[in-house]
Amino acid sequence: MSDVAKKADAAIRPVAQVGMGQVGNAGHPLHPATVHYPIGLLSIAFTLDALQLAPALTSGLTWLKIMPPAAVVNTISHYTGAAGLLAALPAVATGVMELYGMWTGQTKQKGDVKTTVSDAVEKKDVAGEKLRTTLTHATLNDIVLGIAGYNWWVRRKSSDLILPTTNALLSALAIPLFLYSAYLGGSLVYKYGVGVQRQGVAREIGEKEQKQG
Template sequence: MSSSSRDLAHQADKVARPVAEVGMGQRPWLLSHPIHPATVHYPIGLLSISFALDALQVAPAFTSGLNYLKVLPPAAAINVLSHYTGAAGLLAAIPTIASGLAELYAMWTGQAKAKGGEKSLKDAINKKDVSGEKLKVTLLHATLNDIVLGIAAYNWWVRRQDKDLLLPYTNALLSAAALPLFLYSAYLGGSLVYKYGVGVQRQGAAADVKERQEKEQ
């Protein structure tokens, strides 16, 4: 890397690091743990509902059965509900994306500092070690979320142009495809915490609790 590139990277890091530290919860008023896990519930819930309601177009027999059981509201109400839950989910996803990028940035810079940027990426692609596995899962988690949010934004844009908020069948197919992708991405997010321990008991009060627990055992 040339000296000018290193200087540019250093300047970018000076700007990005304080923002990333807030997302990582590295401030006393943020209780010393990453804030990303606390931001995921609303977009997951709202967008999953929106995708599921849209996907009902793809399974008319199932929809008829639910209508017979009076589980679903009228079709016009479903369109409205899906549109606004999708819009609310996109808005709720803004802090989720920001805090997730903060954790990814901290993870990437930490590994790049330890291994070098190019080697860190190769280790992730090849899943050479636990750090590589963790980074690869994180990148896949982020990529799937970007795809899903892109579909949600496209559906919102298409639907808002119809006075009855109707969604074309092609977009309903996209929603049907997005739902399992979204749920799998959420599963990957859970594995980052429960399998790899990302952001768990590593800083602030959480690290103090871990140290005290280890002494008590």
């Protein structure tokens, strides 16, 4: 690592540790606690928008009093999407910090960036698989947030908050992407143990088990 990189890491590291929920040997990962609101809010917004593609179903749901009239749905979807975008800010920030910690940790362990990238692309080891899964998770989330932001921008220009059919199609596309990204997020915790046994008593237990193993 060059001197410039070392100085940059020394400056960023305290911020990254706070974003990762590390306060000395206390605390716990913050990112999992920040994702629930954006997932819930944006999923509702995308689903309501996608229903525009099935007018017969929408009309039936309205007739059954399960859904409000279209004008109300447009309003709910617009503001739910806006709230989801705002709620995503801390999720993105803490996610970036987790990625930074993982990236720098692997680069330090493997000696250089090239090896880190190569191992992630080719899934050469568990660390490479973990990094590749993280990058895929982050990329999918960026696409989903881009769609949500675009929908908000287009809809705000309409006095009736009507969303064009093209945007409804994008919302329908965003739903499976969002679900798969959430699945990958769960894999990072439950399959790869990201953030697990990193702090407090859990860390001490993990270190003890490593020494015994």
